[in-house]
Amino acid sequence: MLHTANFHHAKEVANVAFLGSEATCLLGLFKKLPVERLAAGQSLFFEGDAAKHLFEVVEGSLRIFKIISDGRRVITGFLHAGDIIGVSLKDRYLYSAETVTDTRIRRISRKSFDAEVANSPDLRPEVFARLCDEMAAAQEQMVLLSRKNAEERVCSFLRKELLRVCEERADLVIELPMTRLDIADYLGLTIETVSRTMTKLNNKGIVAPAGRHSIRILKRSALTQLAGNDDGYLDNTVELAAYARRPHH
Structure with missing residues (x-):
């Protein structure tokens, strides 16, 4: 090991x-x-x-x-x-x-x-920033599990994964290397509920399959609305600006 x-x-x-x-x-x-x-x-x-x-x-x-x-x-x-x-x-x-x-x-x-x-x-502020990121992620997860319904949870997950995609890409395809069971265990749902919700979003024209482990976001604004994020904190511009400031490979 x-x-x-x-x-x-x-x-x-x-x-x-x-x-x-x-x-x-x-x-x-x-x-x-x-x-x-x-x-x-x-x-x-x-x-x-x-x-x-x-x-x-x-x-x-x-x-x-x-x-x-x-x-x-x-x-x-x-x-x-x-x-x-x-x-x-x-x-x-x-x-x-x-x-x-x-x-x-x-x-x-x-x-x-x-x-x-x-x-x-020079390193101390970044350590503090990463600690704050971890705390914010934990708070977001608590809200997701305690207040959001199945559709809001799935949309919140997809939206979070979307933020890892470079904002300059027009196709808005996100990679989902994890299994449906992984997603279900993360969202506090069953695999069947995750699958039904993804099918529902596909039928609404909000997402579409883009490969075995990929999904295409067709209506980003609708995804945001269905995620239940109605406070200004999760505005797209703020999210992308914060994401761009983080160091990446």
Whole structure:
């Protein structure tokens, strides 16, 4: 298991010593570290493991989840290229992480990460911003699960995934590498409800299939309206501006 392996530890220690001059952003901390490859369905770490490392997603997608007392899986988020895993964690991982697709990651030790951030005033604001992003995502998920109906949940999910697509693309095709079961476990719905809702959106002309793991958004404004986001915070312009400011590969 990767979470127990001491993968290229000596090389990581040597590389971190040279990171200070280049790490003007958090992703810069990972730049010289070796890339690890994980097959689809492979675990990166498990809930309760010692949080000894942070990870950068270089390529691919992961799901983060918890197993609740009755054995059900609750997916709390999906991570993609450019995301960093573990910024808000200290002693233990509070969730499990597993690859959705073949994935490449880099890892840095918590000790090295904390030392670099402590010694760099330029990095601290980005750490704070990422912590705020995590808090906002958690609040959004609570609203989605407690207040929104099935259609609003599915539309909110599609709209969130849409924001990962470059705004200059006119076709508005989004990749959905996760399974319908993953989506259902994320939205607190059954697979049947997710499938019925997607069919309903397709019949309304709001979305259309665009491949095995892709969907085309035909009516973005209608999708936004059906997502139930009627406050100014989730206005498209604000979302895209915030997205553009985030570092990406």
